[in-house]
Amino acid sequence: MFKIIIQNFHFEKIIWIIKTKLKYMILVGLLCGVLAGVVGLYIKEDTYMAEISMYVYTSPDYITDNGINISPSDISSAGSLLNSYMQILKSDSFLNSVIEEAELNPRLYTTKILKREISSQAIGGTAVFKVYVYDTNPYNAMLIANTIGKLAPQKIISIVKSGGIEILDEATLPTKPYESTSVLKLVIMGVFAGGFLSFVFFMIRGFLDTRYRRMYELQDMFNIPIIGVVPEIEDKNEAGEPDVILRNDSPFVLKEAYNDLRANMLFLNKGEKCPVYAITGADYNEGKTTTSINIAMEFSMMGKKTLLIDADLRNGNIANELKINADYGLSEYLAGIKDLQIKNDVIDKLDVLSSGAYPPNPTDLLVGEKWKSLISELKEKYDVIIIDTPSLGVVADGLEVVNVATSYVVVVREFATRFEREELIIRKLEAVDADVCGFVYNGISVNSEDYNHRDYVNGGDYAKRSNTRVQHRKIFKKKSGSTSKSDTAEA
Known part of the structure; x- marks a missing residue:
């Protein structure tokens, strides 16, 4: 416990705990003051x-x-x-x-x-x-x-x-x-005692909370760069869930986040003609699969022939996310049951190899020679291969991809991923001599001090200038009567 507190101790975090829990501290203090006053009335002497x-x-x-x-x-x-x-x-x-x-x-x-x-x-x-x-x-x-x-x-x-x-x-x-028992004095003592005890409680609880909440906490722990920062998206889809898959009408901040991530990854291919990136994370619900899909889409949209492989043979979900009707996939091919089935009808330049049925021996399939041969063959046909792997903190299957991956990209989610879990998977990757090219810091609040586009999202000067330019374009097009497809899309 003391190791966690020391590792998690930052003056900035103290200020953050006070700011976020101040109303609760005041409330507890007031309740204790009222309780002390009631007790004082009964024991008044x-x-x-x-x-x-x-x-x-x-x-x-x-x-x-x-x-x-x-x-x-x-x-x-x-x-x-x-x-x-x-x-x-x-x-x-x-x-x-x-x-x-x-x-x-x-x-x-x-x-x-x-x-x-x-x-x-x-x-x-x-x-x-x-x-x-x-x-x-x-x-x-x-x-x-x-x-x-x-x-x-x-x-x-x-x-x-x-x-x-x-x-x-x-x-x-x-x-x-x-002398009389001072009810007022008891109330004041109750307020201060309640406030102080709640302060101590929230401090201990806060320092024992090992979830990442700021980017510097991740940077302090590892000498691995953060190559992408993806904001929390509030827009909902028809199912009532956050709409985080890239589309033409996706928010600017989502598009810009994956543009930056793709640009950084272009410099990390180690000179390979077809780099193979394995996307992984510590636990479920960190955005690993979404990140894999969006990175693949970004590469395909820049004209690179891209293959997205769902190698999570225990919990693969790419086919459902992209609404792909796949009868079978990677697991059936590696088991020798079916021929290879790659779907190429998602978007232009993007092919998808789904996970297929969940096999009883996923680890054995990913360490076999057939898996290595498959990736070698596919590298001759594509410019980029993105592999969505299982969460390394849950199962070890993702480690087996090291035999074919150029680099690993590790997804960390704000207020979800914990220090000790992230340290665990990084040590696992280091043990097999895997190259971790960087972190994707996912789910960052658009109000966070660490978010580059906070000014844009919150209506700052940059956003005002951008909106002004958009309005000028609309007025110009209306006057000129332009109705071209590109102009309509831009407006």
Whole structure:
């Protein structure tokens, strides 16, 4: 766990967690504040204080002899006795005497409880000190204070053998609470405590969440370039799913993403006449198959004769995505059951070899000599071959393509692919000496700081200039009466 947190620790991520979870932190804080307030109303308690004043003498004779003048030295000496007197007043023997004399309930009042309820304070420059008793029952506070005043003089003289004390003022019944439970204070403490605990919770949860959410997290882990960035598409097709397959009317951002990806891949063919690119990923639902289809379409649209092979013999779905009616495919051919069937009626320059029926031994079929021979033959007929492989984090079939692939392209999906899963498949590919030419960072938010066309999508200056140019074209064509097919398509 600590390794994941350290690996995932970035100051920027702290800010991101706070920004995305702030409303929940505030909500939790407010709920805890309300809860603390409700609890405070139920446990609200008033504390009352009763006090007695005592005068300390250095000699017992001073108590009864009114003719003696007390000097400052006597006051100073008397002050030195205060600590000793307070220790006696808080002794277990004395407090037991107070409990018995006041007839207090021994289950509610013990010596430990009384020690907490009793305090004292010396009056500076005098021999007077006060004893304070705090209790939730005002009568008991007065009773305990006066009982101390009643028993203290005799008890102190019997123990100290010198000096003495005289009660100046007896305790009266307190009518106003000395202190009350502050509901407001509890509410404030609840708000801060709830906010802090939720902050800690979201921080720990956030650092344990190993899904990629920014491109730099991927770049920090591997020395492999990101050769394509594909945005999240919100437009839906007839089935109510995101319309992510390239078409003539696809959004600009989708077309531009795969244009950039194709341009980068052109420089990664290692000089081969017909490079073979294996498209893979760590897990399902990362967009691996969609990426394979769109890359193949991009190459075909630039005039290269392209072959798209569905080598996912466990979960192949290219035929369904492209609505190809294929009776059989790659698995039947490799098993020696059927002849090779390549569909060439999808779009111009693009042929497709579907996966066929799911065989019981897909790995064995992909390591056989028939598979290698097939790719060698097909490389003589095509300019580019794109192979859609199984997810390497799920099954090992995709590794077997290494014997025919020029390079691997690994698809990573934002907020779906996890660090540890990606590290697993990269280590697998490195173990078989596969060439990983780059990552495709899929599903990036169009509002992300990492997205190059964010300004265009969100109506920035570039988008405004583009829209202005489009409007000028429409006005010009309307005035000129141009109705050519190319103009109509452009408008």
